Amino acid sequence: MNILKHESDIWKTADLLIGAGIKQSDFPKFMMPFFALVMVESRLIREAHRLEKEVGKENMDDFIEMFRLEELGYNEFVIRNGKTLKTICKNDKTFDIDFQAYLEAFDGETRGLLGVNKGSGEEKFLDISGVAGLLKKKDILFDTVKAWSEIDLTPFNNSEITTLEEHIKRKWADISAETAGEQYTPEDIIDLITEIITSKIEDNNKFLTIYDPTCGGANLLFGVEDKIQKKFNRPTKTHGDEWNDALYALAKIESRFRNDSEIHHCNTLTAIKHIEKRFDVVVANPPYGVDWKGYQKDIKNDTTERFVALPSISDGQFLLTQHILHHLADDGLSVVVHNGSTLFSGDAGSGESHIRKHFFDQDWVEAIVQMPTDEFFNTGIYTYLWIFNKNKPADRKDKVILIDGSNHWEQLKKSKGKKRRQMNETHRAQIVNAFTDFKDNDFAKVFDKWHFYYNKQAIMLTNVDDQGNAIKMPTKTNRSGETVEAKSIKIDFSTVANLNTFEKEKMKAINKAEITDFNKENYKNLKEYYDAEYKDFVAGFDYKEEAFVVIDKKGNSYTYDTDKSTIIKTDKNQKTSQLGNGKINIKAAYKKATKTKEAAISITVELTKDLEKDYEIIPYSPDKDNNQQTIETFMDQYVTRPFEYLDNVVGVELNFNKEFYKPEELRDIIEIQADLEQLENDLELLEKELAL
Numbered sequence: 001m002n003i004l005k006h007e008s009d010i011w012k013t014a015d016l017l018i019g020a021g022i023k024q025s026d027f028p029k030f031m032m033p034f035f036a037l038v039m040v041e042s043r044l045i046r047e048a049h050r051l052e053k054e055v056g057k058e059n060m061d062d063f064i065e066m067f068r069l070e071e072l073g074y075n076e077f078v079i080r081n082g083k084t085l086k087t088i089c090k091n092d093k094t095f096d097i098d099f100q101a102y103l104e105a106f107d108g109e110t111r112g113l114l115g116v117n118k119g120s121g122e123e124k125f126l127d128i129s130g131v132a133g134l135l136k137k138k139d140i141l142f143d144t145v146k147a148w149s150e151i152d153l154t155p156f157n158n159s160e161i162t163t164l165e166e167h168i169k170r171k172w173a174d175i176s177a178e179t180a181g182e183q184y185t186p187e188d189i190i191d192l193i194t195e196i197i198t199s200k201i202e203d204n205n206k207f208l209t210i211y212d213p214t215c216g217g218a219n220l221l222f223g224v225e226d227k228i229q230k231k232f233n234r235p236t237k238t239h240g241d242e243w244n245d246a247l248y249a250l251a252k253i254e255s256r257f258r259n260d261s262e263i264h265h266c267n268t269l270t271a272i273k274h275i276e277k278r279f280d281v282v283v284a285n286p287p288y289g290v291d292w293k294g295y296q297k298d299i300k301n302d303t304t305e306r307f308v309a310l311p312s313i314s315d316g317q318f319l320l321t322q323h324i325l326h327h328l329a330d331d332g333l334s335v336v337v338h339n340g341s342t343l344f345s346g347d348a349g350s351g352e353s354h355i356r357k358h359f360f361d362q363d364w365v366e367a368i369v370q371m372p373t374d375e376f377f378n379t380g381i382y383t384y385l386w387i388f389n390k391n392k393p394a395d396r397k398d399k400v401i402l403i404d405g406s407n408h409w410e411q412l413k414k415s416k417g418k419k420r421r422q423m424n425e426t427h428r429a430q431i432v433n434a435f436t437d438f439k440d441n442d443f444a445k446v447f448d449k450w451h452f453y454y455n456k457q458a459i460m461l462t463n464v465d466d467q468g469n470a471i472k473m474p475t476k477t478n479r480s481g482e483t484v485e486a487k488s489i490k491i492d493f494s495t496v497a498n499l500n501t502f503e504k505e506k507m508k509a510i511n512k513a514e515i516t517d518f519n520k521e522n523y524k525n526l527k528e529y530y531d532a533e534y535k536d537f538v539a540g541f542d543y544k545e546e547a548f549v550v551i552d553k554k555g556n557s558y559t560y561d562t563d564k565s566t567i568i569k570t571d572k573n574q575k576t577s578q579l580g581n582g583k584i585n586i587k588a589a590y591k592k593a594t595k596t597k598e599a600a601i602s603i604t605v606e607l608t609k610d611l612e613k614d615y616e617i618i619p620y621s622p623d624k625d626n627n628q629q630t631i632e633t634f635m636d637q638y639v640t641r642p643f644e645y646l647d648n649v650v651g652v653e654l655n656f657n658k659e660f661y662k663p664e665e666l667r668d669i670i671e672i673q674a675d676l677e678q679l680e681n682d683l684e685l686l687e688k689e690l691a692l
Helices: 005-012 014-019 024-055 060-069 095-104 108-114 128-137 141-149 158-176 187-198 219-231 245-255 293-300 317-326 351-361 425-437 526-539 624-638 669-691
Strands: 208-212 236-242 261-265 279-284 328-339 365-370 383-389 399-404 410-416 419-422 444-448 453-462 475-477 483-485 493-503 506-510 548-552 557-561 566-570 576-580 583-591 600-608 611-619 643-652
Touching (some): 005 014, 005 158, 024 141, 095 108, 095 141, 108 245, 158 219, 158 245, 187 279, 187 328, 236 245, 317 328, 317 351, 351 643, 453 624, 526 600
Parallel strands (some): 365 399
Antiparallel strands (some): 475 483, 548 557, 557 566
C-alpha cells in the first residue's frame, strides 16, 4: 500500500475550511493539530498491537504498565477502551463530550504538545483546543474530525508516516511560510546534503550524533538520519531545537516514535540546551534575513564563547552558524544552507566579514556549493551549501573548493509553490563527485583559502594644488621631545567676510574674535542665541566661494583660488603668493562664564591641510613581509597624492559570479562586415521596390 494515497485525503479536509471562509494561508493552523492527532493515534494502535503479540493482553493493567514504559505516549480511551476518533464520530449526539474525553485521555506530555485545554499564559503548541473551539463556532468541528478519522495510518510504519508528513509539511510551506526555507527543505536538497555527508563519513558501526539547531518540523533532521541509516549500518541519535510552537510539537511527536531522538523547544541562540555536547554531524537550513533585535541583550551578554563577532542585527544567519560550529565535534562535518548574503555582506572589519574570516582562519570551510534558483518552495533566490569540516584531509588544508551547481537542475513538470526546479540523481552525483575529487573542472574550482582574503588599507591623503603642493605647516616639539608638524596655522584675524552675501542689508561678516552681545528681545541669553542662530551663521561661510576673504590684523588677506586649488595670500602691498592646497576653517564655540570672564562666543580662523581619508582594496598575502610589499607596490602604482598609512583591516569575501564569470565571445570583424554588407544590399533592394 502506498501511504501517499492519503495525501489527497488529507487535503480534502480543507474543503470544509474553504466552505467556512477560512483563508488558505491559515490552513496549516487548522490542519496541523488533526494531522498530529491521526498520526499519534495510528502509532499508538500499531504499537499496542505489536506489544499484544509479544506479551499478550490477559492482564490489562500489566499490559498498560508495559505500554507506558515504551514512552511513546498514552491514551486511556484508545489503549484500554479500544475507542478511536472513528468510534466517537459514530454518534454526533455525544460527540462533543466524547471528543473532549478523548483529548483528555492522552498522557500529560502528549496533551501538552497537542495543546489540550491550555491556559492563556501557557505554550499552546498545536493548540487543538483553541482550533476546535473556532471550528465549533463555525459549526464544522464534527465534520472536520469525522473527515480526519477516515484517514487510517495504522498499516504504515514510522518511516512511511514520516514520508507522508514531509509531503504535507511541504504543502504547508507553499501556502504559509513567511521566511525562505523556514518550514521545509525539499527532498532533493536533503538527498544532496546526505550524499555529501555520506561521502565523508565511514560505515564503521560507530555511534553517530546528528543535530539541527533550527529543525522546524524536523524533515531535514530526520530525512538525513533515515537516508544515512539506509546506506550505513551505524546507530544514530538525533538532536533538534525549534522555537516555533506548532513545528516543535510535530517534531517532538515524531521523535517519540524514533529509537533515539531529543527535540527541545527553545530559542537556539539564547537557551543553551547542549552546552557540553559536540555533534558528529550538524545540518541546518536557518531562516534568512530574520533580525535578532528582540534578544540582542542576551546575545551580547552570552558567556558560552560561541560568538567571535556579531553580524548585522537585521540578519541572524551567521549567529546560528557560529552556534553550529561551536557544537560541531573536532572531527565533525556540517552542511548549512544559506542565502548569498553570508558570502559577501559586510565590509572588512564588520561583524559578517570577521565571522567569515574566523571560519577561514580556523580552516573549517571545505566547500561552498551554489544551488540553482527556484529550488525552494517559498523563495526563488540563489542558495548556497556551506560545507564545514573540522578535520580536513592534509591535502585540503588551507584550500576551498567552490562548486557552481546553478546549472545542475531539471524543470519540474508542475511547479510546487516557487519551486520550479529540482536536482535529480545525476545532478547530485556530479556535485558530490566534484567535491570528492577536489579538482578543477567546468563547474568547480579549487582555491587557496587566502584567495578570498583582502587588505582594506586605510590611508590619509593630502590634497595638493595645481603645482603639486600642499600648505606647509610649522613644526613643534611634542611632549616626547620629537619634532612634529603642527596641525594648523592660527590667523589673528580682523575680518572674515563673504562680499557677495548680505544678511539683513549688511554684508555677511565677522569682525570680532569674541561675541558677548546679542538681541535680548529675541533670546534669553547668549547660549540660546548661539544655539539658535550664531552657530549656523558661522557654519554658513564657505572658503571656496569666490567672494570669501579673511583679513588678518597685519593687513594680509587669504582667499581660495578654485582654479588652482590653492590658498592665495595677499600682503598689504598687494603682493600675492600661492601657499598650496589647504582649508580655511572658521570655528565658533560657546564659552561658559568663569569667575573672571563673562560668557562669550569664541571665533577662531585656522589654515590646515586638506586631508581626505580613503581606502584601497589590495590583494592579501599570508606572509607578513610579502603582504606589506604588495601594499606598497599597489600604492606606488595607483596613488599619486601624498598620503600616510592608517589602519589595515583584513577581510574575507566570496563572489561566485566573479570566479565563474565567462566573458561573451565577440564575433569576428569579417563576419560583422559581411552582415553589414548584406543589410546594405537588402536596403537597396527595398528602396527599388518602393520606387516601383
